[in-house]
Amino acid sequence: MEARKAAGSLIIMTEIVLPNDTNVFGNLMGGRLMYWMDIAAALSAQKHCNAPVVTASVDNISFENPIKLGNAVHIEAKVTRAFNSSMEVHLKVWGEDMTQQYKYKSNEAYYTFVALDPNRKPRPVPQLVVETDEEKKLFDGALRRRQLRLILGGKMKPDDAVELKALFFKD
Numbered sequence: 001m002e003a004r005k006a007a008g009s010l011i012i013m014t015e016i017v018l019p020n021d022t023n024v025f026g027n028l029m030g031g032r033l034m035y036w037m038d039i040a041a042a043l044s045a046q047k048h049c050n051a052p053v054v055t056a057s058v059d060n061i062s063f064e065n066p067i068k069l070g071n072a073v074h075i076e077a078k079v080t081r082a083f084n085s086s087m088e089v090h091l092k093v094w095g096e097d098m099t100q101q102y103k104y105k106s107n108e109a110y111y112t113f114v115a116l117d118p119n120r121k122p123r124p125v126p127q128l129v130v131e132t133d134e135e136k137k138l139f140d141g142a143l144r145r146r147q148l149r150l151i152l153g154g155k156m157k158p159d160d161a162v163e164l165k166a167l168f169f170k171d
C-alpha cells in the first residue's frame, strides 16, 4: 500500500452558530462543536485511507474561548500519523466575528479513527508522509499520545508503553 502525504488529508469545514446551536449564555454548545469536529476528523481520516472509518477515541478537549451566536466556526483537520488500522487526526478550531473581522482560537484536539473492511473488521491503512516542520512535530509526538490513550482505554499495559516511559525515566 503506497504511503500518502499528510497534506492530502486536510479538511477545512466552516459552520455558523445559529440559535439552536447555543447554550443559555448564547455561546456554541460544546457537544455541537464536538459533533462538527467528529465529522471533519472522520472525513480527514477517510480521505487518507479511502475507506469507511469509526471513531475509536477522542482525547481530552479544553475549550479556551467560547464561540458566540452568529460567529463563524472554522475547523481544520489533518491526519498526523497512520499506524496499522488506526489514524490520529489533529484538529484546530477558531471562531470568527465577521462583522469585526476578529478571529480567535477556540481549541485543539486529537481524534483517533479505525478503518473497517466490509466485514467491519479493522483493515490496514496507508502510512503517512510528513513534509512540513509542524507535520513532523505532530508525527513524532503521535506514538506517545497513542500509548497514553491505549493505557487509559485499557488496551495497553503501562509497562509496554516504551515511548511514553522514556519521557519520565532515563536509563
Ligand SMILES: CC(C)(COP(=O)(O)OP(=O)(O)OC[C@H]1O[C@@H](n2cnc3c(N)ncnc32)[C@H](O)[C@@H]1OP(=O)(O)O)[C@@H](O)C(=O)NCCC(=O)NCCS
Pocket (backbone or CB within 6 Å): 054, 055, 056, 057, 083, 084, 085, 086, 087, 112, 114, 122, 149, 150, 153, 155
Ligand atoms: C475501534 C474498534 C474498531 C477497535 O476494535 P478492536 O476489536 O478493539 O480492534 P483491535 O484491538 O484489533 O484494534 C484495532 C485498532 O484500534 C485501535 N484502538 C482500539 N481501541 C482504541 C482506543 N480506545 N483508542 C485509540 N485506538 C484504539 C488499536 O490501537 C488498533 O490500532 P492499530 O491497528 O493501528 O494498531 C472497536 O472498538 C469499535 O468498533 N468501537 C466502536 C466504534 C464506534 O462505534 N464509534 C462511534 C461511537 S458511537
